[in-house]
Amino acid sequence: MKGIVFTEFLDLVEDKFGLEMVDKIISQSKLESKGYYTAVGTYSFSEMLQLLQNLSLNTKISIDNLLLVFAEHFFSVLVRDYPSVIASYKDPIEMISSVESHIHVEVKKIYPNAELPTFTVVEKCNDYLSMIYKSGRAMHYFGLGLMKKTFEHFNTTAKIDFQKIKDDGTEVKFIIQKIT
Ligand code: HEM
Known part of the structure; x- marks a missing residue:
């Protein structure tokens, strides 16, 4: 999975739940990357799954709902980064x-x-x-x-x-x- 998905996800978690929650879900997960992501890197999907699972456990929001809200945010990232694709x-x-x-x-x-x-x-x-x-x-x-x-x-x-x-x-x- 592309790094931009991780960096945008963690930005949104910070925005909605605070930096403490970002640190918490990273430390609760077993991440090969140790939670250091760059937008252009590539990381295992299992890292995203663990981050989602731990965020879901801590917030009592279902993974499905977390993915829905994240996608709504990610759309604005697509508009920002790929304006010409969308403008077509x-x-x-x-x-x-x-x-x-x-x-x-x-x-x-x-x-x-x-x-x-x-x-x-x-x-x-x-x-x-x-x-x-x-x-x-x-x-x-x-x-x-x-x-x-x-x-x-x-x-x-x-x-x-x-x-x-x-x-x-x-x-x-x-x-x-x-x-x-
Ligand atoms: C995943 C790009 C529009 C459905 C992704 C990923 C990128 C991307 C970079 C992550 C791939 C990875 O992590 O390896 C784009 C761009 C779009 C666009 C540039 C428009 C400018 C859409 C739209 C839909 C969609 C409109 C819905 C119909 C998905 C889904 C995934 C995904 C469901 C998650 C991966 C999966 O389910 O296996 N897309 N996307 N995308 N995209 Fe798009």
Whole structure:
């Protein structure tokens, strides 16, 4: 997992819960990196999982909710760091349905070792999109948060539902209905 995910995550933890919480979750986790992350580095996903698990234990907020809030923050990072990618879209359904075929393809060019999910579009029209998320990291709540923020970014709203195809969240169908 890319370092920028860790640096942004710990910044958000500091912002919401204070520096003591950052120190606490780092010391409660067994981290090969010792909690020193650089934005351009690459670290094991298990480090993120431990940080999330410990933050969840300390705050009593579920991992799913933590991932959702983190994704909403991460969207602003994407807008800040990749403005031209986002500016190439005029519509949220166009953007979300292009994550697999365009956006993450560009991400792979910048970071060849990025660990990305796959999104397969099932059905798409002007105000409706269904697609299947697959990833061993089961970060579908992170995807949900990014999708919600994508609609907000284009000053639109949507009803976004999902159904787990696999109970562990490694395969999830998203159903997105734009509200016009
Ligand atoms: C992960 C880039 C838009 C879904 C990531 C990662 C990067 C990235 C750098 C981390 C990879 C790693 O740690 O190795 C971008 C950029 C975007 C964008 C530059 C737009 C400018 C989106 C959107 C969605 C999405 C709109 C939702 C449909 C995800 C998910 C992950 C992820 C779910 C977590 C990894 C996983 O589930 O396996 N993305 N992304 N991304 N992205 Fe994107």
